[in-house]
Structures are given as C-alpha cells and as structure tokens.
Amino acid sequence: MKRWIVRIAVALAVLFVAIQLAPAGRTNPPVTKTLEAPPEVLAILRRSCFDCHSNESRWPWYAYVAPVSWLVVHDVDEGRRELNFSHWGDMPQAKRDSKASSMVEEIEGGEMPLEPYLWMHSDAKLSPADLKVLQSWSEGDV
Numbered sequence: 451m452k453r454w455i456v457r458i459a460v461a462l463a464v465l466f467v468a469i470q471l472a473p474a475g476r477t478n479p480p481v482t483k484t485l486e487a488p489p490e491v492l493a494i495l496r497r498s499c500f501d502c503h504s505n506e507s508r509w510p511w512y513a514y515v516a517p518v519s520w521l522v523v524h525d526v527d528e529g530r531r532e533l534n535f536s537h538w539g540d541m542p543q544a545k546r547d548s549k550a551s552s553m554v555e556e557i558e559g560g561e562m563p564l565e566p567y568l569w570m571h572s573d574a575k576l577s578p579a580d581l582k583v584l585q586s587w588s589e590g591d592v
C-alpha cells in the first residue's frame with residue numbers, strides 16, 4: 451500500500467479516538483411537570499417525540515460516538531428548548547394550546563419527527579390514526 455494512504459488512515463484513527471474524549475453533553479435533567487394526557491396520546495408522543503422533546507431521552511448507542519453524538523445532542527437541546535413535555539404543566543394554558551396545535555401542524559407538514567430520526571427509528575413514524583388521536587386531543591375533544 452502507498453505510504454501516504456497508511457499515514458492518512460493512522461491520522462484519521464488518532465483523530466477519531468481523540469474526539470471521543472470531548473464531552474458530548476448528554477443530559478436528562480429532572481422532570482418537573484410532565485404532560486398529563488390520555489394514555490393513547492402519551493403512548494404516541496413517548497414513542498415518536500419524547501426522545502427530543504422531554505428530559506426522558508433514550509440515548510441510542512450512536513449518541514455515544516463522536517461526531518454523530520454532537521449532532522444528536524444538538525437536536526435534543528434545540529428540541530427541548532422549543533417544546534419540552536417534562537415542563538408542559540409549567541406553561542400557561544394558552545401556551546399549551548398553541549403548542550398542541552403546532553405539534554399537529556408540524557406532523558401534518560411532515561416536519562416532525564425529524565427525518566434523520568426516522569432513519570434509525572422507523573416505529574416513530576405516525577400513522578393517519580395516530581395523527582387523528584393527536585388532532586382530537588389538541589382540539590380538546592379527549
């Protein structure tokens with residue numbers, strides 16, 4: 451093998467090991483007032499949304515391997531900032547109502563769950579029936 455190929459391979463391997471030492475920043479802070487909703491609503495949200503929108507994230511193995519871990523942590527941090535089911539009850543009613551409507555809109559628009567998440571979690575894709583359940587809930591019918 452050409453010597454430069456070996457050198458590049460060694461350099462990449464060293465770099466890969468070195469970046470594992472940087473803390474990725476995975477956290478699961480305390481849950482204060484978690485969302486209370488009918489079990490069928492919670493089941494859907496826990497399956498498809500809680501990993502990024504709650505403090506109860508289930509961290510997959512690739513969340514432990516840099517540089518992918520940095521991307522995962524970034525999405526979770528941003529997701530929690532926008533909408534965090536672990537603090538749902540701390541929001542005023544009007545805010546909860548508006549968040550519930552944007553949840554349905556985001557799902558209808560195919561924006562949520564995020565596409566890369568679905569590559570690894572095919573079960574997180576919402577069926578039309580799931581969407582109906584969330585729609586009724588957001589309109590206050592359940």
Ligand code: HEC
Binds near residue numbers: 495500533553556
């Ligand atoms: C892989 C992580 C991830 C998953 C899973 C995920 N989200 Fe998100 N979500 C984000 C990120 C990151 C943002 C902020 C950036 C953006 O809007 O794209 C966001 C933004 C949102 C917003 C916008 C908040 C606002 O008030 O405007 C809503 C609503 C939302 N998500 C709902 C959901 C719902 C409902 C699910 C489950 C069906 C879900 N998300 C699943 C990461 C995720």
